[in-house]
Amino acid sequence: MAGRGKLIAVIGDEDTVTGFLLGGIGELNKNRHPNFLVVEKDTTINEIEDTFRSLGSLLGSVVEAKPNEHDPPLDETDSRQFLHRDDIGIILINQYIAEMVRHALDAHQHSIPAVLEIPSKEHPYDAAKDSILRRARGMFTAEDLR
Amino acid sequence: MITPLHSSLGDRARPCLKKKKESGWAWWFTLVIPVLGRLRAQTIMKARLKGAQTGRNLLKKKSDALTLRFRQILKKIIETKMLMGKVMREAAFSLAEAKFTAGDFSTTVIQNVNKAQVKIRAKKDNVAGVTLPVFEHYHEGTDSYELTGLARGGEQLAKLKRNYAKAVELLVELASLQTSFVTLDEAIKITNRRVNAIEHVIIPRIERTLAYIITELDEREREEFYRLKKIQEKKKILKEKSEKDLEHRRAAGELLEPANLLAEEKDEDLLFE
Numbered sequence: 001m002a003g004r005g006k007l008i009a010v011i012g013d014e015d016t017v018t019g020f021l022l023g024g025i026g027e028l029n030k031n032r033h034p035n036f037l038v039v040e041k042d043t044t045i046n047e048i049e050d051t052f053r054s055l056g057s058l059l060g061s062v063v064e065a066k067p068n069e070h071d072p073p074l075d076e077t078d079s080r081q082f083l084h085r086d087d088i089g090i091i092l093i094n095q096y097i098a099e100m101v102r103h104a105l106d107a108h109q110h111s112i113p114a115v116l117e118i119p120s121k122e123h124p125y126d127a128a129k130d131s132i133l134r135r136a137r138g139m140f141t142a143e144d145l146r
Numbered sequence: 147m148i149t150p151l152h153s154s155l156g157d158r159a160r161p162c163l164k165k166k167k168e169s170g171w172a173w174w175f176t177l178v179i180p181v182l183g184r185l186r187a188q189t190i191m192k193a194r195l196k197g198a199q200t201g202r203n204l205l206k207k208k209s210d211a212l213t214l215r216f217r218q219i220l221k222k223i224i225e226t227k228m229l230m231g232k233v234m235r236e237a238a239f240s241l242a243e244a245k246f247t248a249g250d251f252s253t254t255v256i257q258n259v260n261k262a263q264v265k266i267r268a269k270k271d272n273v274a275g276v277t278l279p280v281f282e283h284y285h286e287g288t289d290s291y292e293l294t295g296l297a298r299g300g301e302q303l304a305k306l307k308r309n310y311a312k313a314v315e316l317l318v319e320l321a322s323l324q325t326s327f328v329t330l331d332e333a334i335k336i337t338n339r340r341v342n343a344i345e346h347v348i349i350p351r352i353e354r355t356l357a358y359i360i361t362e363l364d365e366r367e368r369e370e371f372y373r374l375k376k377i378q379e380k381k382k383i384l385k386e387k388s389e390k391d392l393e394h395r396r397a398a399g400e401l402l403e404p405a406n407l408l409a410e411e412k413d414e415d416l417l418f419e
Contacts (some may be wrong), residue, residue: 005266005284006265006266006268007265008265008318018252018256019313020309020310020313021259022255022303022307025264026312027259028259050306090266090281109280109312111328112325114281114322114325115324116223116321116324119234121238121242124231137231
């Protein structure tokens with residue numbers, strides 16, 4: 001399946017997103033929709049969840065992610081969603097934001113796109129909260145807290 | 147129901163029916179595969195049992211191989227995540243440095259997004275028959291932020307870009323590990339489910355059917371034996387009766403002995419003596 005390259009999407013605070021954009025992962029697709037979402041203090045949880053959800057499923061669609069708009073609730077095929085885009089391979093999400101939409105993360109069972117939790121400036125990495133490591137909790141409890 | 151010829155033993159000889167009192171055929175069919183109690187069925191059932199056992203062993207091996215790989219991956223994931231924490235901290239620090247020197251470039255950066263230089267490809271890896279997706283990153287195109295920081299803080303910005311590029315590489319590797327982890331988890335669950343199904347449902351079913359066939363065959367043998375004995379007895383009685391009859395008739399003189407060929411002295415057919 002080594003086809004067209006896939007993108008890396010980012011959902012994070014401004015600094016995280018800026019950093020990764022400078023790393024070279026940002027792209028606007030043909031409808032000028034970006035593959036990142038800057039989460040500010042007034043971004044609603046609903047919005048984060050919707051953007052995330054579309055990134056994770058396999059319907060192709062188009063994303064619009066202006067952080068300060070309050071949009072009406074969306075159905076699953078709405079185009080803002082990263083999970084729906086088939087050109088996204090990895091989603092990077094700050095851990096404190098992941099906490100906010102934990103249920104959406106846990107509901108995501110596909111292996112692609114992969115969802116990675118990264119620490120932010122204010123919140124250092126906490127292995128106990130990572131949804132992937134929690135699944136393996138039964139096996140390696142001591143090493144989890146290393 | 148397959149009834150034997152002569153079932154004097156009744157339900158006691160049918161162990162599958164002995165204890166259960168439910169009515170209907172349905173549960174019986176789930177307990178035992180319905181077959182005729184023939185010798186050929188027995189050989190077929192034995193072959194099936196062998197097949198099921200082999201299948202179960204193979205699946206167990208596959209499950210073991212997958213679990214081994216799974217644990218290795220998990221260890222690696224934990225190590226990589228810790229490393230990632232460090233790398234991200236460094237990167238965030240260099241971002242703060244750059245902001246300090248170059249001012250706030252966040253908005254410019256966000257506005258100037260165009261094409262991604264770093265993209266990932268998904269390749270397939272195979273472990274014990276399970277395909278795992280693996281990510282590989284590659285570069286494409288030129289750096290669209292070459293001109294950022296030209297005014298001031300260029301060096302910090304360059305360092306920042308390098309740090310984040312390093313972070314991206316590490317994260318891509320981590321993503322591969324994670325997808326393998328999730329896929330393997332599913333595969334292991336499915337394989338274990340199959341092993342358990344074979345071990346606790348299919349094999350006992352076949353064994354019960356075999357036992358049932360054997361009891362049917364035994365019963366038939368017993369019936370044959372019994373039947374033969376009865377026939378023998380009957381024949382003996384008949385024979386004794388007919389001999390007694392013969393005695394009586396001889397004594398009464400009604401019976402003429404047929405000519406004894408061997409006792410004849412003169413042969414009439416001989417013309418010349």
